[in-house]
Every structure is written in C-alpha cells, then in structure tokens.
Amino acid sequence: MLSQKNENVLNLALDASPREREKSLELDVGYNSREREWTLIVKYSGDLEAVREIAVRVTELLNEYAIIVIKESQIETLVNFSQIEYVEKPKRLFFEAVNGKRVSCINEVQDTRFSLYGQGVLIAVIDSGIDYERADFRNLDGTTRIRNLWDQSLLPREAEGETAPEGYGIGVEYTQERINEALGAQMPEERMRLVASRDTSGHGTAVAGIAAGNGRGQLPLGNPMNYGAYAGVAPESELLVVKLGNPDREGFPRTTELMMGIDYVVRKALEYRRPVAINISFGNTYGSHESYN
Secondary structure, eight states: OOOTTBOHHHHHHHHSOHHHHHHOSSTTTTEETTTTEEEEEEEESSOOHHHHHHOSEEEEOGGGEEEEEEEGGGHHHHHHSTTEEEEEOOOOOOOHHHHHHHHTTHHHHTSTTTOOSOTTOEEEEEESOOOTTSGGGBOTTSOBOEEEEEETTOOOOGGGTOOOOTTTOSSEEEEHHHHHHHHHOSSHHHHHHHOOOOOSSSHHHHHHHHHHOOSTTSSSBOSTTOOBTTOOSOTTOEEEEEEOOOSSTTSOOOHHHHHHHHHHHHHHHHHHTOOEEEEEOOOOOOSOOOOOO
16 A cells, blocks of 8 residues: 555555554544545646545645545555645644744743743833733733833823833833733723723734743643743743834834834833843845845
8 A cells, every 4th residue: 555656654654553543643643543534635637537436525726736535445546546646644733832932942941940931031022012901911910011011102191191201202101000000990991091002913912922921811721830821932021012103104113113112121121120032023124135155
C-alpha cells in the first residue's frame, strides 16, 4: 500500500497498527476507525470521474486540489490512477498564540524552575488603545493592571477634570485610580463618562493580550496560577497604554505621535523605577528597499 505518491506521514500511518495510530497525536488524524475511512487531500490533473467511483465523497477545490473520503482498502487503487499526482493526510491545527509561546521558549521560563511571568515589569503597548474592561487586563480582585492610559485622540473635558499628560499638550491621560473607578461603575454610560477611551479596531487589545494578557477572559483556566489557556507572555506585568492620535481622520497616526508615545512610556518607567518593554505594532515602508547579494 505504500506509494511514492503518498506523503511520508501518510505512508507511516498506513503502515502503523491501529494501536500505534491511537497512541499517536498525528497518525490517527483523518482516520475514522469505525468506518475504516480516510479523509485525504489529493493533487490531481484531468478529472476525478474514476476517483468518484471508488470514493465515499469527493469535494473538488480550485487549482486541481480535492478533499476525498475513501475506504482504507481503496487507497492503493487511488494512488495507481494516473491523474492522481500526490496524496496527503490532514494535519491538526492549533491556536497560534499557544504554539507561538512554545516555539519562543516562553513555556520554559514560566515553569516552576523560574516562574517568570513579568513580575515587576511594565509592558507598554503603543497602538490603537485597549479594551480596559476585559478580565485579561485585571487582577484577581477585579482592579486594573493598567498603570496609565494616554489616549492621544481625545479632547480633554474640563467638566470631568480631564487633562493631557504634563508636557505633551494633546489627548487625555487616565490614571490607574480613574480606571478602577470606571470598572466599579455599574452602568456602561457611567464607565464611558469616567474613561472615554475605546479601542475601536481591537488591534491594540489583541497586541496587549499577546504581550501581557492573563487569559482570564477565556475558559478554561490553564494552570495553577489561574491564567487562561491563552495567556500572554507576561501576565503578571502592569501596562502602560498609549492610543496613538490621528490628526487626519481618514489616515493613520504619524511618526510624531509615535515619538511622543515612546517618550511618555520611558518617562513613566523612570518615574516608577521599573523596567519597561515597549511594543510597537505600527510601521511604514519608508527607506531603501534595495537588496544586496
């Protein structure tokens, strides 16, 4: 049954015993043991009329790919068809947030030997803002992990006592105390009155979650620290958040707003005497694009 048209993993799976398939996290993917059927991906040329005669189901895709369900006993006949060029089995998909932490060796520094979760560190996110109400950015007692939130896009409301950060002249700065007051409000209108900043695109919130979210906004909780299964890199850190202003409502923030945001978080880190890691997920394509061999 082994064939050069089959990918190596499929050949290995076909050559394995049922017990070996069950024990593996990979070899049994795509196999229905009750019906003794495989779901397979095939690259073909021409037509699939002959394949339809032996397959349980055929789903044709663009560019001469197809997904078929076929009895295991018919796979040898399948690969002998001249129009079949390549056959592979499906693979499991995983949330990249989890896999990214693994391949970045984050899991190793968060195990019991080191237990490094960002304690004592500030994570600065200079982006589109943050959904400060999310459980991912709160402590177990419900208070915020955000030390300061500077929304450069807002105009200060004198009636609410809002001001820009000292020395910058634009936007509104919200303190940890003000955010906690908003979190304690029962009505959304009251929270909006106290802290008017919103992340309308969700980009900054997603970035902050990867960098510092504790994952408590999703279930199940994934470890003894009560972090969610999709907790970020530094769930014990505190946050400095800058929502970049946009002078041109039809465009994006400029490098001037970004420079002020960086200056702001560095000064705050010096004020708090804490190390800071700054995440900037904005960018541009200025500068040379030449490549050299």
